[in-house]
Amino acid sequence: MLSADLLANAVVAGILLGGFYAAVALGLAIVFGQLDIVNIAHPAFVIVGSYIAYILNSRFGFDPVLIGFAAAPVFFFVGALIYRVYFLAFERTGQESLSGLAFFFGVMFIIEVSLILVYGVDYRLVQAEYIGQTWSIGFVDLPLRMLVPFAMSVALTAGIYLYLSRTFMGRAIQAVAQDRLALQLMGANPVRVKQWAFGLGVATAAIAGAMLIIIGPVEPSVGRLYIGRAFAIVVLGGMGSIQGMFIAALILGVVESMVSTFVGPSWSPAVAFGVLALTLALRPAGLFGR
Amino acid sequence: MSGELLRVSNLGKRFGGFVALDRVSLSVRAGERLGLIGPNGSGKTTLINCISGALYNDSGEIHFDGREVTRLPPFLRARAGIARSFQIPKPFRSMTVLENLQVPLEYAAHGRAGRRRSADEALEVLETIGLRERAHEDSARLTQVDMRKLELARAMAAKPRLLISDEAMAGLSSTEVDEVLGILRRLNEAGITIIMIEHIMHAVMRFSERVICLVAGQIICEGTPESIVQDAGVQRAYLGE
Amino acid sequence: MKSAAFWGSLLALLAAGLALTEAFENEYYFNALYLILQGTLMAVAWNVLGGFTGYVNFGSAGFFAMGAYTTVALNKAFGLPLPLLILAGGAVGGLVGLGLGYLTLRLKGVYFAIATLAMAIVIETLVNNWSYVGGAKGSYLLTPEEYLWFKSYIQMLFIVMLLLTLAAVAVSRMLSASRLGRGLAAIRDDEVAAECSGVPTLRLKLISTTVMGAMMGVAGAPFPFFVTFVDPVSAFNLFIAVNAIAMPMIGGTSHWIGPVIGALLVGSTQEVVKVTVSSELNVLIVGVMLVVFITLAPQGIVGLARKYWRARPS
Numbered sequence: 002m003l004s005a006d007l008l009a010n011a012v013v014a015g016i017l018l019g020g021f022y023a024a025v026a027l028g029l030a031i032v033f034g035q036l037d038i039v040n041i042a043h044p045a046f047v048i049v050g051s052y053i054a055y056i057l058n059s060r061f062g063f064d065p066v067l068i069g070f071a072a073a074p075v076f077f078f079v080g081a082l083i084y085r086v087y088f089l090a091f092e093r094t095g096q097e098s099l100s101g102l103a104f105f106f107g108v109m110f111i112i113e114v115s116l117i118l119v120y121g122v123d124y125r126l127v128q129a130e131y132i133g134q135t136w137s138i139g140f141v142d143l144p145l146r147m148l149v150p151f152a153m154s155v156a157l158t159a160g161i162y163l164y165l166s167r168t169f170m171g172r173a174i175q176a177v178a179q180d181r182l183a184l185q186l187m188g189a190n191p192v193r194v195k196q197w198a199f200g201l202g203v204a205t206a207a208i209a210g211a212m213l214i215i216i217g218p219v220e221p222s223v224g225r226l227y228i229g230r231a232f233a234i235v236v237l238g239g240m241g242s243i244q245g246m247f248i249a250a251l252i253l254g255v256v257e258s259m260v261s262t263f264v265g266p267s268w269s270p271a272v273a274f275g276v277l278a279l280t281l282a283l284r285p286a287g288l289f290g291r
Numbered sequence: 292m293s294g295e296l297l298r299v300s301n302l303g304k305r306f307g308g309f310v311a312l313d314r315v316s317l318s319v320r321a322g323e324r325l326g327l328i329g330p331n332g333s334g335k336t337t338l339i340n341c342i343s344g345a346l347y348n349d350s351g352e353i354h355f356d357g358r359e360v361t362r363l364p365p366f367l368r369a370r371a372g373i374a375r376s377f378q379i380p381k382p383f384r385s386m387t388v389l390e391n392l393q394v395p396l397e398y399a400a401h402g403r404a405g406r407r408r409s410a411d412e413a414l415e416v417l418e419t420i421g422l423r424e425r426a427h428e429d430s431a432r433l434t435q436v437d438m439r440k441l442e443l444a445r446a447m448a449a450k451p452r453l454l455i456s457d458e459a460m461a462g463l464s465s466t467e468v469d470e471v472l473g474i475l476r477r478l479n480e481a482g483i484t485i486i487m488i489e490h491i492m493h494a495v496m497r498f499s500e501r502v503i504c505l506v507a508g509q510i511i512c513e514g515t516p517e518s519i520v521q522d523a524g525v526q527r528a529y530l531g532e
Numbered sequence: 533m534k535s536a537a538f539w540g541s542l543l544a545l546l547a548a549g550l551a552l553t554e555a556f557e558n559e560y561y562f563n564a565l566y567l568i569l570q571g572t573l574m575a576v577a578w579n580v581l582g583g584f585t586g587y588v589n590f591g592s593a594g595f596f597a598m599g600a601y602t603t604v605a606l607n608k609a610f611g612l613p614l615p616l617l618i619l620a621g622g623a624v625g626g627l628v629g630l631g632l633g634y635l636t637l638r639l640k641g642v643y644f645a646i647a648t649l650a651m652a653i654v655i656e657t658l659v660n661n662w663s664y665v666g667g668a669k670g671s672y673l674l675t676p677e678e679y680l681w682f683k684s685y686i687q688m689l690f691i692v693m694l695l696l697t698l699a700a701v702a703v704s705r706m707l708s709a710s711r712l713g714r715g716l717a718a719i720r721d722d723e724v725a726a727e728c729s730g731v732p733t734l735r736l737k738l739i740s741t742t743v744m745g746a747m748m749g750v751a752g753a754p755f756p757f758f759v760t761f762v763d764p765v766s767a768f769n770l771f772i773a774v775n776a777i778a779m780p781m782i783g784g785t786s787h788w789i790g791p792v793i794g795a796l797l798v799g800s801t802q803e804v805v806k807v808t809v810s811s812e813l814n815v816l817i818v819g820v821m822l823v824v825f826i827t828l829a830p831q832g833i834v835g836l837a838r839k840y841w842r843a844r845p846s
Contacts, residue, residue: 344727344728345728364727364734365724365727365728366728366729366730366731366732369728369729369730370730374728375728377725381724381725382721383717383718383722383725383726385717385721385786386714386717386718386721390717393714394714394715394718394726394729394731395729397711397715398711398715398729399729399730400730409711445729449729449730
């Protein structure tokens with residue numbers, strides 16, 4: 002029952018989806034992959050980004066992508082603030098493991114429940130010209146609501162990759178988890194660097210959130226589906242590797258798409274965790290890990 | 292009681308591209324007092340980690356008491372009789388000093404030492420090392436010096452056949468150094484084989500029957516304390532060219 | 533706490549519970565008490581792993597739901613009495629805890645925590661697709677006719693949950709003061725040093741996850757009879773998972789009484805808020821309390837009490 006065009010569309014849809022997943026995982030790749038901070042609340046921030054896109058889009062009709070980029074600086078400051086609290090409460094006293102995890106879990110919960118309280122559990126969506134249009138190449142469909150986020154995601158990932166490898170601050174971020182002392186000797190304050198990196202991670206959530214609501218309707222508990230995906234991608238890609246993360250995201254997207262098409266959509270939440278489990282069992286360092 | 296207790300053959304360990312141990316081989320006789328010296332970063336603690344099982348070596352073999360233990364998990368090596376103290380003390384912070392000793396008594400020594408109440412036995416060990424008054428204090432609030440003593444006491448409480456002390460005397464005053472040396476001597480007289488890693492030269496030289504010098508992951512010299520001190524390689528390692 | 537005082541208190545609490553069932557008929561109070569006790573049991577269970585070994589379980593709802601769904605399935609298939617259902621729920625929970633631990637406890641604590649979340653979602657997906665127990669649509673259960681000498685079924689459920697909770701607290705206390713408890717605490721304080729002191733860390737961690745899983749399965753087993761309608765959304769609720777973490781962390785994870793204190797504090801606050809303000813806001817409160825407490829008082833109420841006692845001039 003394996004028709005060529007069904008297969009081709011599943012793969013293409015998977016690639017487009019995977020590209021978007023990379024945008025979601027990007028923030029986690031920075032925060033968990035580079036800094037070893039387990040921000041399990043990251044997908045919740047993405048959902049907040051989605052809701053901000055929804056609010057401004059339905060009120061003023063702004064384009065969601067623009068809203069995402071405009072909201073990013075605000076998210077950056079919020080992220081930096083949250084890192085401050087995390088640092089003062091946990092990193093400084095060496096309590097990261099148990100309390101830090103519980104802290105972010107609590108933050109995630111607060112975000113989700115607050116959204117439910119204010120907006121209820123109805124699905125929300127945004128309006129834009131390109132949503133609903135589809136380009137076609139032969140029998141392969143490229144819905145614009147997937148293509149636009151894919152393109153943005155590639156750009157965002159490339160941007161972060163260049164930032165981390167070419168700028169002083171970017172390299173400091175890469176260094177800070179590996180060798181604090183060397184960083185200090187270079188004249189950079191490790192805490193400031195981590196704060197900047199955390200802010201950066203949360204800023205990407207603003208953009209990823211806007212993309213998410215372009216792809217499809219959003220409601221508060223959607224974030225939880227992305228916890229598994231984001232962690233699976235970061236681990237499969239390898240801690241510390243942005244390129245690896247992107248490839249892992251594409252792989253996950255394709256696998257999920259195939260499972261959804263040929264087995265059933267209600268099984269897709271389990272795919273990410275299956276991938277994560279396999280990676281940890283077979284090759285914990287991931288594809289490109291340090 | 293003679294005969295080989297520990298044999299390390301061609302041990303290799305790397306961390307990424309860095310070679311920490313390079314085909315290290317040594318043999319320790321039962322009842323021996325062996326000193327292990329070498330500059331910082333030479334691999335002494337890595338060697339101890341491999342012997343005790345905290346790290347797994349990449350190549351080579353470790354034999355203890357006639358058995359191969361190369362892939363044995365650390366807790367089984369502890370039960371077989373290998374005990375070590377940590378260079379930077381790692382006390383069980385939520386427990387009292389006494390409870391810190393009950394853990395190795397109940398787990399490592401259990402079965403080989405009989406079934407007396409572990410609290411009493413722990414107090415006895417604390418007595419020998421001079422920490423008895425602190426028995427019910429939180430281990431997290433000890434002074435640095437007392438923490439080092441606790442480290443050693445914990446290794447002793449495991450009732451080992453081989454005790455490896457990793458820089459147990461750093462920061463101690465000369466009376467305290469003599470105290471610890473005395474304790475280690477008495478343990479040795481009771482039959483416990485001791486490997487001592489130390490930077491305090493006079494302590495190592497007084498205490499050891501044989502000394503091994505490790506530099507950059509390789510053994511460069513082995514012999515009596517007197518011959519080691521005279522060795523050109525050792526002098527170069529410590530004093531520079 | 534001395535043994536005599538402890539067991540005496542347990543008996544007193546049981547007697548008080550029984551007295552309540554004689555004195556009052558209003559089902560609302562027993563509903564509320566049942567939920568507080570359920571929360572306490574889950575908190576005590578969570579702490580067996582989290583507090584004793586330092587490994588965080590995010591998927592408590594998964595274990596709880598497995599106990600609930602075991603009841604649904606067995607009740608539909610065989611109509612078993614409640615005590616057997618509770619045992620079955622515990623067995624299933626324990627097995628899953630063992631399996632999960634076996635797969636992931638060799639990894640760093642972080643990966644274990646994510647794995648627990650994974651487990652909960654995977655099992656929820658499986659249940660969603662299992663039509664025998666109602667799948668995503670859920671399942672109805674009839675309130676049984678049998679409730680011994682009590683005035684209503686909910687009274688009996690309340691006493692059952694009271695017994696289970698008291699038993700769990702007793703087990704937890706026994707664990708903490710034993711050789712096993714010291715081994716677990718050593719793992720929490722410094723796993724490498726524990727291993728080098730002869731503690732079989734993997735084995736003990738597996739015991740912890742199994743006991744935790746079993747206790748949570750037991751907590752979930754009577755749930756279908758309590759709510760009469762079970763669906764994956766209610767059984768796998770994030771709220772249950774957050775409560776299971778918040779209560780022990782607020783109360784203090786280092787002592788067996790911490791989760792009890794936390795559960796009583798958080799649970800009663802929730803019941804009060806539910807009645808006075810709103811039921812949705814009540815859900816938010818536990819999240820806020822969790823974040824505030826662990827930021828300001830990471831050792832919980834027990835930790836604060838210890839600091840106070842230490843600071844007093846002797």
